[in-house]
Amino acid sequence: MIEKHNVSSYNRSSSKKFNFIKSIALVLLSSIALYSIHFNCLETPSEITLLKLAECPDAEIYRPKSYDSNKDVLYKIINDETFRNKSVVKMQNAVRIDTSSYDDLPIDVSKNLEKFQHFNVFHKQLREDFPLLHQTLELHMVNHFGLVYIWKGSDESLQPLLLMGHQDVVPINEDSLDQWDHPPFSADYDGKYLYGRGSGDCKNLVIGNMEGVEELIKVGFKPRRTVILSYGFDEEITGIRNKNAEFIESIYGKKSIYAVMDEGGVSLSQVGDSTMAIVGTGEKGYLDLSLAIQKKGGHSSIPQDHTAIGMMGDLIVQIENDKYPTYFTQYNPTFYQYVCYAENAVDIDEHLKHDILYSQVDELSNLNVRNYINSDRVTSYAIKTTQALDMIQGGVKVNALPEFVELKINSRVALEENITIAYDKFVKDAKVIADKYDLGLYVQFPYSNDTIEFKPPTDVGILTVKPINILEPSPVTTAHNSKWQLFAGTTRHVYEEIAYPEKYIDQGKRVIVTPGLGTGNTDTKLYWNLTDTIYRYRPGVLPSVLAGSHGINEYIEYDGHLQIIAFTFEYIQSVDESDD
Numbered sequence: 001m002i003e004k005h006n007v008s009s010y011n012r013s014s015s016k017k018f019n020f021i022k023s024i025a026l027v028l029l030s031s032i033a034l035y036s037i038h039f040n041c042l043e044t045p046s047e048i049t050l051l052k053l054a055e056c057p058d059a060e061i062y063r064p065k066s067y068d069s070n071k072d073v074l075y076k077i078i079n080d081e082t083f084r085n086k087s088v089v090k091m092q093n094a095v096r097i098d099t100s101s102y103d104d105l106p107i108d109v110s111k112n113l114e115k116f117q118h119f120n121v122f123h124k125q126l127r128e129d130f131p132l133l134h135q136t137l138e139l140h141m142v143n144h145f146g147l148v149y150i151w152k153g154s155d156e157s158l159q160p161l162l163l164m165g166h167q168d169v170v171p172i173n174e175d176s177l178d179q180w181d182h183p184p185f186s187a188d189y190d191g192k193y194l195y196g197r198g199s200g201d202c203k204n205l206v207i208g209n210m211e212g213v214e215e216l217i218k219v220g221f222k223p224r225r226t227v228i229l230s231y232g233f234d235e236e237i238t239g240i241r242n243k244n245a246e247f248i249e250s251i252y253g254k255k256s257i258y259a260v261m262d263e264g265g266v267s268l269s270q271v272g273d274s275t276m277a278i279v280g281t282g283e284k285g286y287l288d289l290s291l292a293i294q295k296k297g298g299h300s301s302i303p304q305d306h307t308a309i310g311m312m313g314d315l316i317v318q319i320e321n322d323k324y325p326t327y328f329t330q331y332n333p334t335f336y337q338y339v340c341y342a343e344n345a346v347d348i349d350e351h352l353k354h355d356i357l358y359s360q361v362d363e364l365s366n367l368n369v370r371n372y373i374n375s376d377r378v379t380s381y382a383i384k385t386t387q388a389l390d391m392i393q394g395g396v397k398v399n400a401l402p403e404f405v406e407l408k409i410n411s412r413v414a415l416e417e418n419i420t421i422a423y424d425k426f427v428k429d430a431k432v433i434a435d436k437y438d439l440g441l442y443v444q445f446p447y448s449n450d451t452i453e454f455k456p457p458t459d460v461g462i463l464t465v466k467p468i469n470i471l472e473p474s475p476v477t478t479a480h481n482s483k484w485q486l487f488a489g490t491t492r493h494v495y496e497e498i499a500y501p502e503k504y505i506d507q508g509k510r511v512i513v514t515p516g517l518g519t520g521n522t523d524t525k526l527y528w529n530l531t532d533t534i535y536r537y538r539p540g541v542l543p544s545v546l547a548g549s550h551g552i553n554e555y556i557e558y559d560g561h562l563q564i565i566a567f568t569f570e571y572i573q574s575v576d577e578s579d580d
């Protein structure tokens with residue numbers, strides 16, 4: 001995400017004047033082409049109309065029509081101390097049940113029910129804390145511990161809305177126990193913060209959804225559009241046991257869901273003087289692969305110039321120096337994040353603003369922006385495929401030549417690329433080294449079980465490349481339709497009018513809601529068949545990555561939790577009123 005902008009550090013590779021003139025020329029040229037393709041427009045295109053191609057997908061504040069009759073409930077959710085205290089108890093109950101997912105849990109759930117018993121305890125607690133929900137919604141247990149709640153709507157022609165999250169949490173590292181200020185399953189609450197594993201990732205979302213639904217039932221809300229709540233139980237360990245999406249597909253079919261909302265994104269983030277809410281509308285791909293060198297061993301008193309470890313060292317240098325290209329394209333939601341920033345920030349460097357807005361018509365502007373984003377490790381991940389050389393193993397004895405060395409790499413694949421493109425880079429690097437040392441080369445490609453012999457094994461040895469795990473970059477959810485307007489508009493409504501009126505509407509300020517890149521692959525990867533609309537976004541002030549999720553001292557700010565409830569309450573009503 002772009003929190004780390006240092007506005008004063010913008011370096012450009014050209015004088016402003018040159019770039020500006022060049023841009024005008026390019027704008028006029030390319031606008032003719034673009035407009036004739038996209039809009040078939042007969043008017044002479046101007047610079048201003050072209051800029052609209054790169055507009056921040058801004059949304060008006062969106063309130064459900066039922067707002068006036070239900071606003072007391074909303075204010076209660078956000079401001080009432082009794083409500084808050086009751087909510088705290090539900091969150092504490094949920095956090096206190098240890099639902100850790102260990103990497104070694106069996107894949108076959110049916111044959112190992114006893115290994116998942118903690119979820120039964122969790123479900124029992126949910127039934128106690130949400131009696132109305134359990135009376136009103138149909139509950140389906142999928143693959144024993146997956147929860148799918150269906151709140152049937154009166155109009156079956158409307159596509160269901162799907163809210164999701166996960167029940168499991170990341171285990172505690174026993175060695176770090178003494179570093180927790182509050183024991184991880186204490187769920188201590190100090191009036192402002194609630195502490196504990198899972199508080200931010202993501203029992204707050206599960207419990208917040210349920211609390212929102214209970215409040216809706218209490219006010220007599222009956223959905224027109226079906227609402228589904230879907231909670232997996234192994235998100236933290238790949239989601240391979242999660243059959244919820246398959247179950248939902250078996251009832252409703254492919255592309256049958258109005259929208260999916262799941263954890264992810266950045267709730268509120270201060271970028272210079274702008275407050276942004278970043279909704280994950282796409283996720284990078286994922287590629288784990290192995291590169292191994294096999295070579296004859298022998299006594300280390302008579303070595304060759306390069307052992308298998310030495311060759312692997314050269315391969316490592318080759319891979320790390322052969323970097324992936326950067327992109328700044330309209331396909332990537334990151335683009336809109338920067339456009340929204342450029343349009344709204346008053347403290348932005350003028351050159352940077354210009355380059356962002358002209359990036360799609362001026363190559364030099366595009367390059368400047370890419371260099372700017374790429375200069376910071378935290379922001380750079382969004383615009384390129386990354387490679388992390390994470391594991392290496394080889395050699396058995398200090399006086400024996402190594403016979404086998406294996407390197408494992410984790411790569412996150414840019415939205416503009418795909419697994420095949422990312423993988424080919426490694427194959428190319430492997431060829432360079434195989435040629436240099438006269439090694440044979442075997443390559444297994446993704447989506448294939450066959451190993452291709454690029455070069456036969458030699459007396460020196462053989463280099464083998466093979467995939468371990470792959471996931472293509474996700475489809476990208478558009479921000480140019482009314483579903484987005486409704487989602488982003490509800491976010492503004494909850495923050496600006498309900499949660500912080502004194503900070504926003506009272507002062508004429510606003511929240512900018514923008515698409516962005518999700519940070520990690522969640523269970524949403526299982527839902528691609530069900531919908532093109534996936535919002536990875538959890539309302540609330542604190543981004544979970546800053547709140548110790550997966551690490552020590554995980555906590556949430558309780559105000560943020562109440563905002564999840566308020567958002568759920570309003571969003572379900574707004575979607576219900578919409579015919580989309």
Ligand SMILES: *[C@@H]1O[C@H](CO)[C@@H](O)[C@H](O)[C@H]1NC(C)=O
Nearest residue numbers: 081082083084085189190191
């Ligand atoms: C809410 O709980 C706090 C303790 O956390 C307590 O001091 C306060 O009196 C409670 N308020 C209400 C209205 O119950």
Ligand SMILES: *[C@@H]1O[C@H](CO)[C@@H](O)[C@H](O)[C@H]1NC(C)=O
Nearest residue numbers: 416417418419420421447472
């Ligand atoms: C990956 O991208 C390349 C180039 O655009 C394309 O030819 C290929 O079909 C893509 N592969 C997949 C699996 O989408």
Ligand SMILES: *[C@@H]1O[C@H](CO)[C@@H](O)[C@H](O)[C@H]1NC(C)=O
Nearest residue numbers: 444445446447448449450451
């Ligand atoms: C590869 O092998 C696995 C297991 O034998 C099989 O399920 C899969 O369909 C095969 N994939 C291809 C692309 O042949």
Ligand SMILES: *[C@@H]1O[C@H](CO)[C@@H](O)[C@H](O)[C@H]1NC(C)=O
Nearest residue numbers: 245246249525526527528529
């Ligand atoms: C999506 O649909 C395809 C084609 O029917 C199927 O092979 C695949 O397993 C489905 N994906 C998931 C995650 O259910």
Ligand SMILES: [Zn+2]
Nearest residue numbers: 201202235263
């Ligand atoms: Zn999570």
